[in-house]
Amino acid sequence: MKIYGHPMSTCTRKVLTVLAEKGQEAQFVLVDLMKGAHKQPEHLARHPFGVIPVLEDEDFTLYESRAIMRYLDHKLPGAPLTPTELRARALMDQWLSVEQSYFATPAVKIVFQRVFLPMQGKPGDEAIVDASKAEVSKALDVIEKALAGHEYLAGSSYSLADISWMPYLQCLVVSKLGDLITDRPNVGAWWKRISERPAWVKVSS
Amino acid sequence: MKIYGHPMSTCTRKVLTVLAEKGQEAQFVLVDLMKGAHKQPEHLARHPFGVIPVLEDEDFTLYESRAIMRYLDHKLPGAPLTPTELRARALMDQWLSVEQSYFATPAVKIVFQRVFLPMQGKPGDEAIVDASKAEVSKALDVIEKALAGHEYLAGSSYSLADISWMPYLQCLVVSKLGDLITDRPNVGAWWKRISERPAWVKVSS
Structure with a gap:
């Protein structure tokens, strides 16, 4: 799995925290916000609204941090972060x-x-x-x-x-x-x- | 179950549509937005941000339309509105x-x-x-x-x-x-x- 994001971004941190809670890692790809990389065609092909983070899991691309958090929680082993009750x-x-x-x-x-x-x-x-x-x-x-x-x-x-x-x-x-x-x-x-x-x-x- | 809302409100309509898809009804309690009922203490006790809708299910109170939609889908019988894949x-x-x-x-x-x-x-x-x-x-x-x-x-x-x-x-x-x-x-x-x-x-x- 790849996470496209920036280590200072609030939404990236949410996703990285879920990964860390699960004891998992993904390949981290820096999107250099200071250089405007999030508005370049390469990133817009991944995220049409031009923000971060984006998850790539093989051929599946997902954005919106709260959706990525839910996906990682459902997919990965480790303590569940969604109550069942x-x-x-x-x-x-x-x-x-x-x-x-x-x-x-x-x-x-x-x-x-x-x-x-x-x-x-x-x-x-x-x-x-x-x-x-x-x-x-x-x-x-x-x-x-x-x-x-x-x-x-x-x-x-x-x-x-x-x-x-x-x-x-x-x-x-x-x-x-x-x-x-x-x-x-x-x-x-x-x-x-x-x-x-x-x-x-x-x-x- | 009671739904506090207004029939013209977008967020109320989302919740009512989920109920209708499930073939279920709840008691509908009008919150008269035109008269400012959503900012009165009685409603603020239910929803501290003073908006609609609010769900009451016996002693359980829930707000935020997208959370209510998920709750109703999980709780009620009828065709599921959340994919399992x-x-x-x-x-x-x-x-x-x-x-x-x-x-x-x-x-x-x-x-x-x-x-x-x-x-x-x-x-x-x-x-x-x-x-x-x-x-x-x-x-x-x-x-x-x-x-x-x-x-x-x-x-x-x-x-x-x-x-x-x-x-x-x-x-x-x-x-x-x-x-x-x-x-x-x-x-x-x-x-x-x-x-x-x-x-x-x-x-x-």
């Missing part, structure tokens, strides 16, 4: 969708303004940070409540939902907004629990 | 995610400008329509290619992915942009095939 699985699906609907976009806006632009010598826009901070705070309030009495988003078992939130929580940490996580007791304890897992440490370090 | 299921997941990432937002913007605002006696903004039209056209180009030689998005079987696209395709039709569908041969044939199904006819009429 109906309601737990439904909660996994709900939190995967909440991440996509309400959390990923503002978290990425924050890291763009606070980290990526300054890396290129450009000033970030703190008004965008403030507006995005309100959105991520709302989402974190919701999961603070949902995590009460539960170790993981889907309940008692670590799942794809936890993995899908991690790269965006990391965006807050590197943007010096880690207190949004640690100020919320359940979110803070959950983040500690999941970010100490060897698979995430390997992918994010 | 690994690659077909992965394609279903990919197209569900593409709808959420690239198609739903611009399609809803179009219907808002072309239909909802004029219904309230306000003029729509054709510049927003034009920008959104470019985005939906791009997504339709991608599925035009993907549908070549296939009856449905996941391949040979009708799935949750097809259902998830239908309400947004309908947005284009009611916004007098149905030619974006019919001008593309594979998309046009697919739309005819899926929109003639009794479940969709029942939900959308």
